[in-house]
Amino acid sequence: MLWIFVIFLITQLPPSEAVKCYPGEYEINGECCPMCSAGTRVVKHCRESSSTTCMPCVDDTYTEHPNGLTECMRCKLCDAGARLIIKEKCSYTKNTMCGCDLGYFCRHIAGLDCEMCRPSTICLPGSMMKEPGTEFHDNVCEVCPDGTFSATNMSRTCQSWTKCEEEGMTELKAGTATSNAVCVQRSLSVTAIALIIVLAVLSVFAGTAFFLWRRKKRETAQAIGDELREEVVKNLIWTRKKGSDTNLPVQETTKNPSTSALHST
Ligand SMILES: *[C@@H]1O[C@H](CO)[C@@H](O)[C@H](O)[C@H]1NC(C)=O
Numbered sequence: 318m319l320w321i322f323v324i325f326l327i328t329q330l331p332p333s334e335a336v337k338c339y340p341g342e343y344e345i346n347g348e349c350c351p352m353c354s355a356g357t358r359v360v361k362h363c364r365e366s367s368s369t370t371c372m373p374c375v376d377d378t379y380t381e382h383p384n385g386l387t388e389c390m391r392c393k394l395c396d397a398g399a400r401l402i403i404k405e406k407c408s409y410t411k412n413t414m415c416g417c418d419l420g421y422f423c424r425h426i427a428g429l430d431c432e433m434c435r436p437s438t439i440c441l442p443g444s445m446m447k448e449p450g451t452e453f454h455d456n457v458c459e460v461c462p463d464g465t466f467s468a469t470n471m472s473r474t475c476q477s478w479t480k481c482e483e484e485g486m487t488e489l490k491a492g493t494a495t496s497n498a499v500c501v502q503r504s505l506s507v508t509a510i511a512l513i514i515v516l517a518v519l520s521v522f523a524g525t526a527f528f529l530w531r532r533k534k535r536e537t538a539q540a541i542g543d544e545l546r547e548e549v550v551k552n553l554i555w556t557r558k559k560g561s562d563t564n565l566p567v568q569e570t571t572k573n574p575s576t577s578a579l580h581s582t
Pocket residue numbers: 439441469470
């Protein structure tokens with residue numbers, strides 16, 4: 318009965334579609350066999366008396382759909398050289414899905430699977446990341462507008478330069494696209510200048526005082542020296558006198574006691 322039906326179909330349809338099988342069937346040698354389910358493959362085609370014999374896929378192979386394949390498909394490898402990484406591991410019913418390594422985005426997409434990666438643009442200092450990249454899109458960078466800066470790679474924002482005057486400070490170094498303005502405490506510099514002046518005046522005073530003190534000391538020393546000298550001279554004279562006096566009695570004690578009596582007074 319089936320045969321008659323098939324022959325009828327063959328005669329009715331164009332030669333290229335000689336055998337038309339139902340969904341869930343595959344054609345082999347002009348016959349229709351039931352398909353094996355996803356994750357399995359055909360081991361033996363169906364016969365008039367028996368259905369298709371199927372076996373599961375093994376060892377990094379898969380079949381994604383119901384099929385009449387006698388071999389499972391080999392799982393795809395993610396090429397590390399192209400910076401591809403495994404996004405989803407292969408299963409018996411699904412091929413490997415590749416994605417891109419960190420710092421890369423997918424350039425060639427086939428479905429959700431990636432075939433080629435590209436390094437993501439780094440937003441360098443002086444720019445900011447206006448739009449962060451995605452798996453399939455590059456980062457979008459934007460140069461910092463005037464009056465703002467970013468000092469690091471991949472800054473999310475550009476910061477405004479510090480306005481030193483508004484902060485009550487003085488600008489030491491103007492801001493650039495990659496660095497902030499450098500401010501110095503104004504009150505501090507005034508204090509520093511005042512301190513320097515005070516120190517200078519103090520040292521002048523101290524120097525003068527020291528000079529005067531030394532001169533006075535020298536004068537005093539000289540005066541004392543003069544006095545001493547005078548004293549010494551006087552003493553010398555006195556001693557000499559006394560000596561002449563004393564010498565005499567020693568020699569004269571025996572000769573003239575009257576002189577020693579004169580000396581003791
Ligand atoms: C910023 O990125 C550039 C380019 O990749 C790199 O040479 C540099 O070392 C990075 N700088 C920092 C601070 O990470």
